Amino acid sequence: MxxxxxxxxxxxxxxxxxxxxxxxxxxxxxxxxxxxxxxxxxxxxxxxxxxxxxxxxxxxxxxQVPLRMADVIGREWGELRIRSWDESGWWTAPERIGDRIAPLVGAAPGQIVVGDSTSVNVFKALVGAVRLADAGQGPGGAPGAGDGSVRDEIVVDVSTFPTDGYIAQSAARLTGRRLVPVEPGDVPAAVGPRTAAVLVNHVDFRTGRLHDLPGITAAVRAAGAISVWDLCHSAGALPVGLDAHGVDLAVGCTYKYLNGGPGAPAYLYVAARHQAGFDSPLPGWNSHADPFGMTPGYAPADGAARGRVGTPDILSMLALESALDVWDGVxxxxxxxxxxxxxxxxxxxxxxxxxxxxxxxxxxxxxxxxxxxxxxxxxxxxxxxxxxxxxxxxxxxxxxxxxxxxxxxxxxxxxxxxxxxxxxxxxxxxxxxxxxx
The missing domain is CATH 3.90.1150.10 (Aspartate Aminotransferase, domain 1)
Incomplete structure (x- = not known):
């Protein structure tokens, strides 16, 4: 060729x-x-x-997916039933499958958890990003500019997929921030000491335009803010380089170029440096440090698992895991x-x-x-x-x-x-x- x-x-x-x-x-x-x-x-x-x-x-x-699902339904669910959470590895699937997606988006193991929809993960990531900024965990290490100002703005890609925009509006209301919609190419000029978080789509869903992830991420980092990238239209189609380019948080779906099937679960990337401070706005029992302790107080799990919420959607998740076999050696x-x-x-x-x-x-x-x-x-x-x-x-x-x-x-x-x-x-x-x- x-x-x-x-x-x-x-x-x-x-x-x-x-x-x-x-x-x-x-x-x-x-x-x-x-x-x-x-x-x-x-x-x-x-x-x-x-x-x-x-x-x-x-x-x-x-x-290969139909044969795998026949086994999941007939044997793992039909015969082993609840034993499959341990014996068939159902419980560890969100992190295990996350590690299989990781090389496709340029991430080291232990930083991606699979589960929930893209919309839910955008919400977790964006609110979590604002909380990281509030805690002074942005690259600048300070909540604001050091002059008494606060990071009271969320910058969002004005051409974003509609759901991302809706969630950004809700996240802004929830966190008391002002939403600043800008063209992706204008993000470097728009960010500053008042910026808490920035949400951008890697590829425009209408036009197919690829936005400058390395350059925008660098500008967000220089401003001391937290970057959140939506990879729905890039993962599985082109190199992303999450770790190499210093991305903070990212989300993506798995039913497009990753071929996971209709409604397949999405994923959340939390860079290793942020995992200890990532404060999810949806602290479900699955992300608890002792999920089966059933204690009233919440203590987050270590690592990517704190991005989990509720019981994983096992059937669609294991269909996705089987679908990812097509990437072996690619x-x-x-x-x-x-x-x-x-x-x-x-x-x-x-x-x-x-x-x-x-x-x-x-x-x-x-x-x-x-x-x-x-x-x-x-x-x-x-x-x-x-x-x-x-x-x-x-x-x-x-x-x-x-x-x-x-x-x-x-x-x-x-x-x-x-x-x-x-x-x-x-x-x-x-x-x-x-x-x-």
Whole structure:
């Protein structure tokens, strides 16, 4: 794949639009697939003959999961019953599975706990971040600027996924802070001695724009505040580097690029340096130092376990654990390289097949600013996506006018990208739409 990509990056052999161009693109797709070191991973998933480009909403089913779940339900639950909490390792699953996710987001073991939804974990992380700042556990070591001021602001990504915004509003009310919505690129200029915590999405869910996690985290740290990152659209698609970049807290879902299944539990990352001081706003019995002591007073557990709340959702958690087997031996750097190649190729095919003016890409061309999806603005987008799905190309929609195509490198190939662009052009010819602006 590398030789082909080098030629394309240099602009060599780029086809013109039209029949000859389409034939060349199909040949290029086959050549790229033939050189793809990750191509064999597709066989690990249950897929049909269509093109599935919605893994940024729900990942495909790994083939081994149904057999694992049959054992969990029939033997561990059906036969062992309550003994499975110990004998089958149910009790330790949140931390054990967290350690399997850790390498995919650049974290050392012992810093990630799996459980609850992304929304619940955003709440835990953001309120916990403010409490860390109040306790003087930010990088500056002081609650404020040292001049009597307090850290009374929470900075939030203005383009954030709506739930994150709702929770940030609630966390601000709960902690008596003022919410400061800013564009992610403006965070470094917005943070200062009054900033307690900053919540940013690593990848914009609408456009696929990748935000500068290292730079923003460094700016937050320099301001003495606590960083909280939402990794829902980056984990499993690109390197994150939580430890390397000094991230304080992070959350993410597991049903997108991690293929954990619908409603699979999310995860919470608490950097080791903050674990002793992390004060969760949801101190459930599962995070107690002596959970079976059933004492009225709360004493938090050590380590990542203090991010737990209630009884783990064992069935979905163990489905996730089995799904993570597809990552054995896979390099996240190789996944990132293929992701960029796929999205480059898809955009090239769109330019070749779709008449100018019918769609406009909202996804940055620059690799350093792109996640693993392509968002195209298109008039009458709901009708276009409905017809795409009917013709076997499954993407999704963000109203009113955005078509989203998620590229999961473990099971999406270059022929898929070419076919999706070609079918898109056919649909746009059949579903008349006004030019985009």
């Amino acid at each position: 590398s030789e082909q990509l080098e030629k394309r990056a240099a602009g060599a052999g780029r086809p013109a639009s039209g029949t000859a161009g389409a034939e060349q693109l199909r040949k290029d797709a086959l050549a790229l697939d033939a050189e793809d070191a990750l191509a064999s991973a597709r066989e690990l998933f249950t897929l049909d003959e269509g093109v599935y480009l919605d893994g940024n909403s729900l990942g495909a089913l790994p083939r 390099s996240i750097d190789a996944v990132r390289a293929k992701s960029l190649a796929l999205t480059d190729f898809f955009l090239e095919c769109v330019r070749a097949y779709v008449p100018e003016g019918l769609v406009t890409s909202l996804t940055p061309e620059e690799h350093g600013q792109r996640g693993s999806q392509v968002a195209l603005r298109c008039a009458d987008a709901p009708a276009v996506m409905k017809e795409l799905i009917a013709r076997g190309v499954v993407g999704d929609l963000r109203r009113p006018d955005v078509l989203r195509f998620g590229f999961t490198p473990l099971y999406v190939g270059f022929a898929d990208a070419e076919r999706a662009a070609r079918v898109l052009a056919e649909v746009l010819a059949d579903v008349p739409a006004a030019p985009t602006r």
